[in-house]
Amino acid sequence: MAAGVATWLPFARAAAVGWLPLAKKTMPKPPVDKKSRNDEILFVNVSGLRFQTWKNTLDRYPDTLLGSSEKEFFYNEDTQEYFFDRDPEMFRHILNFYRTGKLHYPRQECIQAFDEELAFYGIVPDIIGDCCMEEYRDRKKENQERLAEDTEAEMATDTPLPPHSTPRERLWRAFENPHTSTMALVFYYVTGFFIAVSVIANVVETVPCRPPKGSKKDLPCGEKYSLAFFCMDTACVLIFTFEYLMRLFAAPSRCKFMRSVMSVIDVVAIMPYYIGLVMPENEDVSGAFVTLRVFRVFRIFKFSRHSQGLRILGYTLKSCASELGFLLFSLTMAIIIFATVMFYAEKGTKGTNFTSIPASFWYTIVTMTTLGYGDMVPNTIAGKIFGSICSLSGVLVIALPVPVIVSNFSRIYHQNQRADKMRAQQKVRLARIRLAKKGTTNAFLQYKEEGGFQDRGSDSALCLKNRSSFEHQHHHLLHCLEKTTNHEFTDELTFSEMCMTESVGYRTSRSTSISSQQGVSTSCCPRRAKRRAIRLANSTVSVSRGSVQELDTLQVHKTSAGPQSRSSLNARTEDLKLNCDDRDFTAAIISIPTPPANTPDESLPPSPAIPGILRNSRCSSFTHETVKISSL
Amino acid sequence: MGAVVGTLTMQTRQRRPSRDKVDDDLELSMVCHRPEGLEQLESQTNFSKKELQVLYRGFKNECPSGVVNEDTFKQIYSQFFPHGDASTYAHYLFNAFDSSHNGSIKFEDFVTALSILLRGTTTEKLQWTFNLYDINRDGYINKEEMTDIVKAIYDMMGRFTYPALKTDTPKQHVDAFFQKMDKNRDGVVTLDEFILSCQEDENIMRSLQLFENVI
Numbered sequence: 072m073a074a075g076v077a078t079w080l081p082f083a084r085a086a087a088v089g090w091l092p093l094a095k096k097t098m099p100k101p102p103v104d105k106k107s108r109n110d111e112i113l114f115v116n117v118s119g120l121r122f123q124t125w126k127n128t129l130d131r132y133p134d135t136l137l138g139s140s141e142k143e144f145f146y147n148e149d150t151q152e153y154f155f156d157r158d159p160e161m162f163r164h165i166l167n168f169y170r171t172g173k174l175h176y177p178r179q180e181c182i183q184a185f186d187e188e189l190a191f192y193g194i195v196p197d198i199i200g201d202c203c204m205e206e207y208r209d210r211k212k213e214n215q216e217r218l219a220e221d222t223e224a225e226m227a228t229d230t231p232l233p234p235h236s237t238p239r240e241r242l243w244r245a246f247e248n249p250h251t252s253t254m255a256l257v258f259y260y261v262t263g264f265f266i267a268v269s270v271i272a273n274v275v276e277t278v279p280c281r282p283p284k285g286s287k288k289d290l291p292c293g294e295k296y297s298l299a300f301f302c303m304d305t306a307c308v309l310i311f312t313f314e315y316l317m318r319l320f321a322a323p324s325r326c327k328f329m330r331s332v333m334s335v336i337d338v339v340a341i342m343p344y345y346i347g348l349v350m351p352e353n354e355d356v357s358g359a360f361v362t363l364r365v366f367r368v369f370r371i372f373k374f375s376r377h378s379q380g381l382r383i384l385g386y387t388l389k390s391c392a393s394e395l396g397f398l399l400f401s402l403t404m405a406i407i408i409f410a411t412v413m414f415y416a417e418k419g420t421k422g423t424n425f426t427s428i429p430a431s432f433w434y435t436i437v438t439m440t441t442l443g444y445g446d447m448v449p450n451t452i453a454g455k456i457f458g459s460i461c462s463l464s465g466v467l468v469i470a471l472p473v474p475v476i477v478s479n480f481s482r483i484y485h486q487n488q489r490a491d492k493m494r495a496q497q498k499v500r501l502a503r504i505r506l507a508k509k510g511t512t513n514a515f516l517q518y519k520e521e522g523g524f525q526d527r528g529s530d531s532a533l534c535l536k537n538r539s540s541f542e543h544q545h546h547h548l549l550h551c552l553e554k555t556t557n558h559e560f561t562d563e564l565t566f567s568e569m570c571m572t573e574s575v576g577y578r579t580s581r582s583t584s585i586s587s588q589q590g591v592s593t594s595c596c597p598r599r600a601k602r603r604a605i606r607l608a609n610s611t612v613s614v615s616r617g618s619v620q621e622l623d624t625l626q627v628h629k630t631s632a633g634p635q636s637r638s639s640l641n642a643r644t645e646d647l648k649l650n651c652d653d654r655d656f657t658a659a660i661i662s663i664p665t666p667p668a669n670t671p672d673e674s675l676p677p678s679p680a681i682p683g684i685l686r687n688s689r690c691s692s693f694t695h696e697t698v699k700i701s702s703l
Numbered sequence: 704m705g706a707v708v709g710t711l712t713m714q715t716r717q718r719r720p721s722r723d724k725v726d727d728d729l730e731l732s733m734v735c736h737r738p739e740g741l742e743q744l745e746s747q748t749n750f751s752k753k754e755l756q757v758l759y760r761g762f763k764n765e766c767p768s769g770v771v772n773e774d775t776f777k778q779i780y781s782q783f784f785p786h787g788d789a790s791t792y793a794h795y796l797f798n799a800f801d802s803s804h805n806g807s808i809k810f811e812d813f814v815t816a817l818s819i820l821l822r823g824t825t826t827e828k829l830q831w832t833f834n835l836y837d838i839n840r841d842g843y844i845n846k847e848e849m850t851d852i853v854k855a856i857y858d859m860m861g862r863f864t865y866p867a868l869k870t871d872t873p874k875q876h877v878d879a880f881f882q883k884m885d886k887n888r889d890g891v892v893t894l895d896e897f898i899l900s901c902q903e904d905e906n907i908m909r910s911l912q913l914f915e916n917v918i
Contacts, residue, residue, distance in 0.1 A: 078761030082813070083783045084914060085820040086796055088828055089835045090856065091910050092901055093880060098910040110757055125760075508785045548783065556857055556876075558864040560786055566863040 080541060084548050090555040099550045102543035114152035115166075120159035121152070128169050133539045135193040137169065161188040173200035176207040182214050197500070208492075243321035259377070262314055266373050269307040273367050276300050308344040311337065311370075333376060340370040402439075405468055409435045409461045416454040423450065434458075439465025514542065515549050516562055736769035738810040748814055749822035755814065762810055770807040773797050787861030795855060799835040825911050829898045843891040844884075849877045 084101075091098070113129065115122040115137075132138040147154045155162070161180065165188065168174040176185065176199055189196055199207050236244075245255035276293025293300050315337045322328035343363040375381040388395070410431035417425040424447040425431050434447040438461050449458045553559050561569070738744065738759070745752055766775065773794065780793040800808050800816045819827050834840070838848045853873040860868065884892045884900045901907045 079779050085817050088820045089832050091907055092832055097906050098913055101913050556860055558860055561863045561865045563863050
């Protein structure tokens, strides 16, 4: 609960006087506050800086160091103060948290130091107020990323080789970190050189060289010096194949390696050569073969192993994929719109280039990107008007927002990430708040289940879970409300279970019960009306078994002196009776045997036979509640 | 052209009043209330100086402006009853605390009511309770008022109770109450009937002493 709520508890308890004339039962005794009432000023010395605060202020958060008895470990008897050998600047913020209930993050402090202080004082960082939460999370994430990068870089280069590594492991390590050994470095540069040679050869072989003697036509160098180029290509491919096989052999996980991007690039780079070797020199398939040679350009991507920058670019494109996709989609929409318009505008013209809408796509793209090749030109006036609108909007759509889009991308991308995370965190936060709320409700229910209401002697007080005085008083308040209304708090699970058993009981009971109570089955659980019918058949047996058990517990309680602590859920049915005085209790027992006269077809054992309804009319003059144990 | 300019100026004119409203709201929230002196409060209530100090510190911490309005009051009270809906009962409580009926509780109202509830005589406590039940302050509690109060109390219990709340439980409760309190069977309960009937009931008398040591 919030800090301030504790200060209002006395007022809420005082207001409970308003329930008293209405109360059906007697109120429970209030808890006795054993601690001294007087509020005192505590002295807290943090590395020489003396703070003073009320004891009540610190008691607001009993699950932190300062609010619990843990601070007694730091108490200095001689100087009568609590001494902490910690940062006094940070302590100011911690103490303000107790005073105001909001934890603020000081922007000038190191995030790690702040986290350490919070951990020492037992404060969960989630309590940081909304005003400082974003800053805190950003700094924390930044710090974590920086640390992760550093450790990665460290691990990548400086870790010494494990002593007993197989040659395979050493080979893999040589491939991944060429700086580890000279052999690896040599290999690294050699492959780099051959990639460059291969790419340059691919480029040069298409350049037209001077024709050989006797021929007029210009020949591309690749055909003139075909043997030389073929030898160079073979050498490169041999080296690449050797490298790929070595990597495959050395990889710790071959399947994972084969699926990685770099290995795919390697395969694509060397495949065309082998396919070309295998394929015969046939005119028909040579066309396809030529296409394959295009894939040789992928060898340039092998450079990404050698260049960190290329890798980062690839990663950035991959991460911006969604934004780029959206940009492409909006551009496509504009292109389709204008292409359609231009097509229909130019449809009437004879011999027009705008033969179809897809053909108009080319015009639209060329116009919007302000290229303007001029191979397709509108002739009609409408076409020209729309063409000019297209080019103007192209300027606006592409040229103007490109810088804005680029910067927007990085801003929106980061914002989106933060928003999504915050949404997820908000959900988590709300769930945690709900859990805390449920925690307070559950705390009371748990307390009841542990039988905390009975007057225990001082010796048995230890078995109860330790509760703060605030909890004592709050539970007493809730207990008073229960007594006023003569109903008890339960949780959803037991409520629904109870509804099931009650409804089943009512359906099968033949007893001439009071007609008003028939209404219970409809008003109690209106949602479960359908399920009741289905469960009816299945649960009759279980109900009968349950009722016998309840009766057994009833018998047990009959012999005991006074109210007993509840140990099982079934015993809950007797609770209302248990809270009455003894004389009323016996009156209840006496009245059991009478209803069986109304249920002649009882199939259960005769000893105290299951009644239809148990009337508890003697408890107090107000009680007209009926207690139903069970019925069949 | 003129039409365009006209519409633009109209838009700017509309925007100004809303800005003034924001400033007004800011001014309202700055209103501060200070209670009368400590000695005066001590003489008016049954609290000692130290107790008043503790009370005021807590009050001022939560409401720096010195007054509690109904929404804050409902929020605070609802935090103690997470199971159900405490806002209706909080509304009636607020009216009972707000003796000057101006929509806000000052520290004096707060402390006066607490003094009656915790340190007052039984007659005073019963009188306060009667005022709480008498929603329209006409000096009589009729069945509708009582039903409202009882319904509000049952709302605080929430949905999941044992035994399950039936639709006529509040009504039965009210009937029982009137059975006991309404001596002359005229359908309303006056203050004297109320005090008399409560004094006859031992349970109520005993439980009135329960909350003495809350502060």
